[in-house]
Amino acid sequence: MPVHKSDALKKYFGYDSFRPQQAEIIDNVMADKDCLVLMPTGGGKSICFQIPAILRPGLTVVISPLIALMKDQVEALKGNGIPAAFLNSTLSATEADQIMWQAKLGELKLLYIAPERLFSGNTFDFLRSWNVGLFAIDESHCISSWGHDFRPEYRQLNALKKHFPNIPIIALTATADRVTRRDILKQLGIEHAETFVASFDRPNxxxxxxxxxxxxxxxxxxxxxxxxxxxxxxxxxxxxxxxxxxxxxxxxxxxxxxxxxxxxxxxxxxxxxxxxxxxxxxxxxxxxxxxxxxxxxxxxxxxxxxxxxxxxxxxxxxxxxxxxxxxxxxxxxxMDIITRQDMINQTEQPEIQKEVLHAKLNRxxxxxxxxxxxxxxxxxxxxxxxxxxxxxxxxCRNPRTRFDATIIAQKALSGIARTDQKVAMGMLIDILRGSRNRNILQHGYDRLPTFGVGADLRAEEWAEYIIQLLNSGVIDIAYDEAHAFKLNPVSRQVLKGERSVELVKFIPLSERKAKEELIPQEKPKQEIVRDALFERLRLLRKQMADAMAVPPYVIFSDATLSEMAQKRPVSEAQMKTVSGIGAEKYRRYGEVFINEILSFDKVNPPAKTRLAKGMTYTETLELFTEGYSVKVIAEKRGLSTVTILSHLIKLKDDGHEINLKALIDDQSYQTITKAAQEMNIRKDDALKPLFELLNEQFDYGQIRLALVIMEEGYH
Missing domain, CATH: 3.40.50.300 (P-loop containing nucleotide triphosphate hydrolases)
Incomplete structure (x- = not known):
């Protein structure tokens, strides 16, 4: 097993670097600290507990409510050479017993388990004999009644910290606002754990x-x-x-x-x-x-x-x-709004929960x-x-009219600040417009300096602008405090005049034109190139996946195939430069895909102007394998012998079986290396002084070949 997180990332997952915050989260877990991780779907949450699971002693127990995800992730982990299994209702009693024995004997690094299964039978008791080193709680928003997918069975997970106080917990979710985050930490009994919030931006x-x-x-x-x-x-x-x-x-x-x-x-x-x-x-x-x-x-x-x-x-x-x-x-x-509102009203949820659901629907x-x-x-x-x-x-593609709304924002923010951040939308608008209703008078809000400062705007205008401030991150909302507005660092910058605010000009609903039917037109960069080779590789992946009874993306993702089709790797070293191909993936599939690339390019040679870097080496390798000498290969390819020798040296570095020593006679080798040692010249130095010392008797290709053999110890 690797001892460093970067080595594990490359070996098992085929990536050269971590995404933002992944490395810090892994270090936190390796230091036996609890943490809460928020990353968007597809942001790389799994790596945050899978790498520690590989590096730490013992078993990592992953609690997840998603049976499909368990199966998917276990297949992917096994495909990467990591021993993993899952326990859920899809297994027979015999299969479940076998996996539990594997956990007890230390044959697994990760075990995925549903919360219902964790607390049924004696599974929870078995944890004590499984040498558990880490608990990972996926979809952790399910533990919070403020979350969008609250599951009562998740509440039992507070027992983990009570019974296993020294085992770190990493809670993970893709969707949780600030209120939900606080509740997750509280329910799990890890209130003081560090919270890592990765960017939720998915620019693609x-x-x-x-x-x-x-x-x-x-x-x-x-x-x-x-x-x-x-x-x-x-x-x-x-x-x-x-x-x-x-x-x-x-x-x-x-x-x-x-x-x-x-x-x-x-x-x-x-x-x-x-x-x-x-x-x-x-x-x-x-x-x-x-x-x-x-x-x-x-x-x-x-x-x-x-x-x-x-x-x-x-x-x-x-x-x-x-x-x-x-x-x-x-x-x-x-009509979608009406339908959703009716669905909420017809549920048997407590009224306070219905209010939260209505507020979230409104957002x-x-x-x-x-x-x-x-x-x-x-x-x-x-x-x-x-x-x-x-x-x-x-x-953004069809921008609306914007204006400097800093003064409007400051009026609203001042109203929030002067009411101790305790008012919601309706009350705030009444304060700004100077309404003297019973609630305003009862709280004494009519005596605030902010009272009536926004009387020039209609209530619907204020509602629109406040919503824009909320949506732009200038203010926050606390659903657990009767939807009161809260100030944040951006709010305070605006109040102090350190930051300006632009809003979209209000247009009454009656004047709004029907929105055009918009079909996406612009594309971000890094588009997947779906050329003929990509489709050929995709077909090969599909055939292999069907034979193995696994989804195609378990073998390689589309992004990996696209990069492969563009780079056209023809050796192990070249293949491992493709993102998503680690040691185990190469061992299982590398040569098959290399052969497919070689086969494709025999029939569909790329144009010279766009010749993939690896293909010129491939042509040299094929001729050399067929037994042609360096001189004949150079003649057939219209290249110099110096170039052909450089190809063969590169192919040797990439792991191909090439006997470099057989390409130069002993006398020439001894003459060149002796002179090089006297001048203290190495293979990566300028070779012209050595070329001149040897009276131009040997070309640069022979000289470099001899130095490579000497320094690398090739025989």
Whole structure:
């Protein structure tokens, strides 16, 4: 096992460097400290506990509510050469017993387990005999009643710290605002643990909101522009998924529906088909996708408005997990709001919980109706400050009229500050407009210096501007304090006049024109190159995945295949420079893909002007393997013998079996190396002095060959 985190990252995962904050989080865990980690979907949360699991003694227990994710991650870990297993309801009693014995005998580094399973039977008691070194709690927002996906069974996890006080806990989530974060730490009994908040920015995701008219027609046009690219369409109802999927299938697309009303076997079959690239499109309720680690989803469409920003961000985050560009489209109509409100009102939740759900739905509505950069809205929701518009959303591509609203912002912020940050939207607007209603008079707010300073604006204007301030991160909101507004560092800079504020000019709803149907046009850089070689490699990956009964992305991601197709590696060393290919991945698949590249280039030689760097070496290697001498190879290729010798030296460095000593006679070797030792010249030094000392008897290729053999000890 590697002893350093960077070595483990390269060996097992094939990456040369960590993403932001990953290294610090790993160091924190290695120092036996608890922590809470917030990273967006696809941001690299798993690495934060998988690397420590490899480096630390004992077993890492990963608690996750997502059966699909367990299976996915265990397959990926095994594919990278890391012993891992899962315990959940899909296993037979015999299979579960076998895995528990593996855990007891120390044969596993990671064990994924559902919270229900953890506290059923004597599983919790077995933990004491498993030499557990770390607890990782994935989807930790489920423990908080303020989170968007609260699960009562998660509350039992507070028992971990009580029974295992000396074992560190790393809690991880992709979606939690400030209130939810505090609650997670409190519920787990790790109130003083350090919280790491990575950037929630996913610049590769293109954000678009379109009017909810003629949705099927818009979707068909959209998918036609994304031919052979995997995507998910989220619908509010089960019937909706079936209707949309049927319509798309009738139009000739490879689509299936997925919802909780289907039988378990049927759901599993559809999911497997999607993971294995047998179908292109899944039309699903939110029951689909939780924890699906499919890296090559290229687009997400929301047929209906999600219930909250957390769910929306988590769902669009399932696209572009490989870091390559992906498109997201949200259809929006006011009927979606009415439907969602009715659903909340009909639940049996306590009234306080219903209020939270309504407030979160309102933030989602604000996102859909926004006239400012959509990415800024999403990032500010998770308390991340952003100074610039993203340029990769529909609002940025079609900017609205903006104006200097610093004075307006200062009036609102002053109202919040002078009420001790205890007022919500309605009360704040009443204070600013100078309303003398009972609540205002009862609290004495009519005596505040801020009272009436905003009487020149209508209530709907103030509501619009306050929402923009909230969405821009100039103010925060505390759902657990009756939705009171809170100041933050940006607020204080604005109040002091150290920072200006721009807002979008208010336009009454009656005057707003219907939004155009927007189809994403601009693309971020680093687009996946889908050329003929990429498609050939993709087909090979699919064939291998089917034979192994695993999803194709478990072998290589689309991003890795794209880089492979562009670099065209033809040796082990070259292949390992491709991002995502570590030692185990190369051992399993490297030579097969190299052979496919060589086979492709025999039939489809690249043009000289764009000849991949590795291919000129490949031609030399093939001729040398066929038994041709250096001189003949040079003649056949129209190159000098010096160039051919440099190719062979490079190929030897890359791990190919080449006997360099056989390319030079002993007398020449002895003459060159003796002179080099007298002049203290090495292979990387300027060779001209040695060339002249030897009376130009040997060319530069022979000289460098002799020095390489001498210094590297080749025989």
């Amino acid at each position: 995701l293109n954000l678009t909101v379109s009017p909810g008219r003629k949705r099927i027609e818009q979707i068909r046009r959209f998918i036609s522009k994304h031919e052979n690219k995997a995507g998910i369409i989220y619908c509010l109802s089960r019937k909706g998924t079936e209707t949309v999927a049927t319509s798309l299938k009738n139009a000739g697309f490879k689509a299936e529906y997925y919802h909780a009303g289907m039988g378990a076997e049927q759901r599993s079959k559809v999911q497997e088909q999607f993971l294995k690239d047998d179908i292109q499109i899944i039309v699903a309720t939110i029951a689909f996708g939780m924890g699906i680690d499919k890296s090559n989803v290229r687009w997400i469409i929301h047929y209906n408005l999600p219930s909250n920003v957390e769910s929306f961000y988590q769902e669009i985050g399932r696209a572009g997990r490989d870091g390559s560009p992906a498109d997201t489209v949200l259809f929006y109509s006011y 989602m509505k604000q996102y859909a109706e926004a006239d400012i950069c959509r990415r800024r809205i999403l990032l500010s929701y998770f308390n991340e400050a952003v100074d610039q518009d993203c340029g990769n959303c529909d609002v």
